[in-house]
Amino acid sequence: MIVLGIESSCDETAAALVENGNIILSSVVASQTATHHKYGGVVPEIASRMHIEAIVPVIDKALLKAKLSIDQIDGVAATRGPGLIGALLIGFSFAKAFAYTRDIKLVGVNHLEGHIYSSFLSENVPVFPFISLVASGGHTNIYYVDSYDSFELMGQTRDDAVGEAFDKVSKMMGLGYPGGHVIEELAKKGNSKNINFPRSYLDKDSFDFSFSGIKSAVLRYITEHKENLDLLKSDIAAGFQAAVIDVLKTKLINACLDKQCTNIAITGGVAANQTFYEQLKKDAFKYGLKVFVPIKELCGDNAAMIAARGYRMLLNKNYSEFNHDVFSRNKIDSTGLKK
């Protein structure tokens, strides 16, 4: 079965063709139109009009790369939420029209479940049950995944997402926005032990996160050391990153021990941070735990993960009707609500 996946929940417009849920025939992400922002950094243009302009070319390109014709597509999967309504509507409405005119089935995919599925698109896949971390600019969620269709939200951020903390720290040091990658590179030149930023673990048993405090701590440090900031930037980056990684590591390993499973799968843009992956792998190994990370291209938002999740929903006959609407956030079980 060949599934066309479409993703347009936030910044990226993406299309992918995936066979039988795990063979990627093509995966295309529209290059972001970067605009110089009034606040000094470069930010992606998040206009719906960008999605409108990109969606047809992106799908054409996906077909071309996969060397498929339009009538070889068996089903269509599009992100239904959570995300920005105006952006989601472009992809989901396109998918509806596509399914209708091609007379094929449509499924509406939860973006976060899509990220979890990016773990199934590698050669080495985690085995059930496992702990999944979805960590990006907008999310920091820990799930207990015990089948292809069961995701228990164990914890999430109470304020800022971890990727957002990276971006904002970069901005505070005048290194542009977003800046996750900049911080990681700069941290390599610094000593993480020189500045000890606070680790916020919240309640001992909680799997929730809080990254607002460390953001303030970094801001305070920067304000106090304005004169020789240039010399301190790499140590600030290293100290900040180490604090964040410590918290992520601890919570993930604890979640794994709590649920008595042995596999941890990390996904989302933050999973592309190599230092995080290496350190988590090293610590997890001490407990006999294995860590899985998708290839870099599948860490950030993409449509292959949406097609992969969509394939499973098509098998389950969990179809979307044409009167279904997109949603900005999960109602009960995910973003925004405590477990």
Add this chain to the structure above:
Amino acid sequence: MEKEFILKTDKDTKKAGQKIGSLISSKICIFLSGDLGSGKTTFTQGLAKGLGISEEYYITSPTYSIINEYPGALTLYHIDLYRIADVLDLDSTGIGEIMDQENAVIAVEWPELLIKDSYSCDLKINFSLYENFSRKISILASGRMGSNLLEKLLL
């Protein structure tokens, strides 16, 4: 009318939001200006509490999601325009429709684009870092509703 307050800790920032939230009984629009880490989201967490938004909800940063919506007696829209590049892009976020809604509390971080697009608010709150890392907020009220509220506000 304008009032200024010094907030020593995060807790104080939350409390200020909560106090304002508890004084709100009908549609209101609040613009929140100030640098990164000056307390805008923390303030909104308190605001939600004061409005009686269910504590089952975490009030998280809307920087990436742009708009977070929380149901309650009055619906709270927590909006962040940090990543919106220009007035043209404002339309695509659906903010115009939210601004027209009744029974809504609209709290907007980085509202400069809305101001540029001639939207007005009832309360404009400016956050800045103050001595010893406390925060200073100055609240400017416009219109009768905003002024009445600010008059009652004691922190």
